[in-house]
Amino acid sequence: MELAIQQAKLALDALEVPVGCVIVEDGKVIASGRNRTTETRNATRHAEMEAIDVLLGQWQKNGLSMSEVSEKFSNSSLYVTCEPCIMCASALSILGIKEVFYGCSNDKFGGCGSILSLHLSNTTPLNNEVPPGKSFKCTGGIMASEAVLLFRTFYEQGNPNAPKPHRPLARQA
Amino acid sequence: MMNNCLIVHIPDKEPHDLHHQPTECVFASAIDPKHANQIVRCLNQIAPLEDLRHVKRIQKKVLEEGQIQLLVILCLASEGNNQLDSMPPHLQELISSYQLSPFITKVCKYAATSKEEWQEQCKFWPTSYHPRTYNIDGITGFSEEDSRSVLKFMQSAVELATSDGLETICAHEIMHVVNAAVIVDPSTKQIISTACDQIFAWNTCKDDSCYRKPELCSSRTIIYSKCDPHEKLHSNSPSNQLKQPYTGVACLYPRQWAEQKSHPQSSYYWHPLQHAAMVAIESSAARDRCLFPREENSEAKYLELDSENSSWTSSPAKRQKTACANGEDVEKLNAHGQGDHSQTSDQPPTRPYLCTGYDIYLIWEPCPMCAMALVHQRIRRIFYAFPNPKAGALGSVHRLQGEKSLNHHYAVFRVLLPEEVLHKCHT
Numbered sequence: 001m002e003l004a005i006q007q008a009k010l011a012l013d014a015l016e017v018p019v020g021c022v023i024v025e026d027g028k029v030i031a032s033g034r035n036r037t038t039e040t041r042n043a044t045r046h047a048e049m050e051a052i053d054v055l056l057g058q059w060q061k062n063g064l065s066m067s068e069v070s071e072k073f074s075n076s077s078l079y080v081t082c083e084p085c086i087m088c089a090s091a092l093s094i095l096g097i098k099e100v101f102y103g104c105s106n107d108k109f110g111g112c113g114s115i116l117s118l119h120l121s122n123t124t125p126l127n128n129e130v131p132p133g134k135s136f137k138c139t140g141g142i143m144a145s146e147a148v149l150l151f152r153t154f155y156e157q158g159n160p161n162a163p164k165p166h167r168p169l170a171r172q173a
Numbered sequence: 174m175m176n177n178c179l180i181v182h183i184p185d186k187e188p189h190d191l192h193h194q195p196t197e198c199v200f201a202s203a204i205d206p207k208h209a210n211q212i213v214r215c216l217n218q219i220a221p222l223e224d225l226r227h228v229k230r231i232q233k234k235v236l237e238e239g240q241i242q243l244l245v246i247l248c249l250a251s252e253g254n255n256q257l258d259s260m261p262p263h264l265q266e267l268i269s270s271y272q273l274s275p276f277i278t279k280v281c282k283y284a285a286t287s288k289e290e291w292q293e294q295c296k297f298w299p300t301s302y303h304p305r306t307y308n309i310d311g312i313t314g315f316s317e318e319d320s321r322s323v324l325k326f327m328q329s330a331v332e333l334a335t336s337d338g339l340e341t342i343c344a345h346e347i348m349h350v351v352n353a354a355v356i357v358d359p360s361t362k363q364i365i366s367t368a369c370d371q372i373f374a375w376n377t378c379k380d381d382s383c384y385r386k387p388e389l390c391s392s393r394t395i396i397y398s399k400c401d402p403h404e405k406l407h408s409n410s411p412s413n414q415l416k417q418p419y420t421g422v423a424c425l426y427p428r429q430w431a432e433q434k435s436h437p438q439s440s441y442y443w444h445p446l447q448h449a450a451m452v453a454i455e456s457s458a459a460r461d462r463c464l465f466p467r468e469e470n471s472e473a474k475y476l477e478l479d480s481e482n483s484s485w486t487s488s489p490a491k492r493q494k495t496a497c498a499n500g501e502d503v504e505k506l507n508a509h510g511q512g513d514h515s516q517t518s519d520q521p522p523t524r525p526y527l528c529t530g531y532d533i534y535l536i537w538e539p540c541p542m543c544a545m546a547l548v549h550q551r552i553r554r555i556f557y558a559f560p561n562p563k564a565g566a567l568g569s570v571h572r573l574q575g576e577k578s579l580n581h582h583y584a585v586f587r588v589l590l591p592e593e594v595l596h597k598c599h600t
């Protein structure tokens with residue numbers, strides 16, 4: 001989680017909403033990511049999506065097939081400074097990640113219990129169809145105060161990208 | 174059939190059957206009109222109806238003999254407990270001092286969302302109805318011209334979803350039909366970006382090469398005009414149950430990718446999250462970066478950080494031909510992501526904030542990932558043709574447009590199309 005916080009600090013330095021994450025397999029960090037929504041002008045480039053793309057790129061370069069990649073994700077855990085939003089939680093469930101640990105909760109956009117509970121996707125197949133998502137274990141509150149402190153710093157210095165002066169103290173778009 | 178009958182607004186809340194709206198039991202009583210003022214004032218203090226603000230506290234009834242009777246709501250009656258002694262003591266005092274005779278009646282639990290609902294509600298007990306104060310164009314109906322435009326853009330999306338296009342090369346014949354997305358600026362009726370699901374063949378990238386010129390899209394209008402939209406749109410009544418499974422549609426079967434045993438064609442990158450809407454968003458962001466390059470000083474900082482931590486930007490797939498509208502040095506742009514191209518003179522004066530004001534057309538109702546991505550990117554209106562009963566996030570399983578906590582809300586519409594449009598239009 002400390003490494004995830006470091007990623008968030010990188011985001012803060014780049015005037016991005018400070019969220020960072022790392023993905024861990026067998027106790028080893030295999031990817032990291034931080035928010036790049038301002039830089040890319042793509043509000044979906046959250047830390048989680050950045051880290052996921054690193055892994056997909058690496059694994060395909062190594063010649064892994066889809067089912068092998070799926071297997072890899074099912075053995076990987078995500079550490080992220082803020083509860084994944086609805087989009088990221090849904091993406092993590094699509095990929096079939098094993099477990100998620102997060103810092104502060106996200107009471108505006110949270111997809112792991114705050115607003116929706118996408119980590120509890122129904123995994124029982126209906127009529128032999130592939131279920132739409134895989135559930136994953138989710139634990140929050142790890143180093144939450146550090147994560148909140150970063151947000152506070154960010155909003156105090158002002159979000160230069162925000163269209164209106166006031167933004168919620170949760171995750172930016 | 175008029176065109177504007179084909180576009181249905183999908184409301185923020187699950188609509189209630191007009192004649193079976195949820196109700197709540199309350200104690201009410203007839204009162205002497207002379208005491209009405211005092212009683213109501215007293216009731217507002219001792220038994221305010223916080224959750225029933227839309228319900229009128231008092232109603233006037235004209236009896237057969239022309240006499241006027243006033244009825245007032247005393248308080249909520251808890252389910253299965255119609256004993257008067259369950260009332261708060263203050264209320265019991267009031268009842269005895271005015272010699273009221275309480276009875277149980279029903280009122281509607283939720284405020285009416287339409288005039289029709291309101292009229293039905295008043296049959297139980299009068300309520301107040303406030304038509305929505307905000308209006309995103311279309312919620313209150315479409316003009317004939319707007320409808321034609323909506324149908325035309327939806328037709329473009331159908332065309333993309335069913336074409337063997339240059340963009341989408343599917344691993345299996347069965348995955349022939351995919352989801353497609355068209356982002357449009359309705360103020361100029363210009364297509365901002367288009368995309369298909371690219372789960373199995375992701376041949377574009379995360380930088381500016383994703384952006385294709387609008388000209389490329391407009392050249393296809395020749396193809397659209399071959400299949401008259403009116404003929405197809407009206408040929409059959411749409412149904413919620415599609416006959417075919419459409420297993421190639423990413424938002425319908427988001428986990429399908431994990432079941433693929435075979436190696437996809439090695440020359441293509443694949444990506445389980447490249448649903449049509451996600452690709453279209455990235456493509457519109459690439460257009461933004463391309464048309465409105467950032468100022469020099471801030472750019473230097475970003476480039477510096479990029480070298481520290483780059484993700485897909487190192488991928489060879491990014492070295493694609495780009496169609497940058499201002500026709501700048503393509504190689505340079507690709508080499509740097511946001512390369513130095515601040516010398517543009519012909520850039521339009523205002524830069525959009527993300528996709529503010531833009532519409533998106535999708536063939537299928539998006540999954541939660543795509544629907545939330547569209548919230549993040551500030552899309553104004555979503556039009557989709559077919560519902561997504563197992564994973565849909567705009568009415569089927571979830572209803573993101575009604576999640577009050579989100580910082581942005583779009584309006585959602587369904588464009589009623591017959592399933593046949595997905596089969597007829599192979600060109």
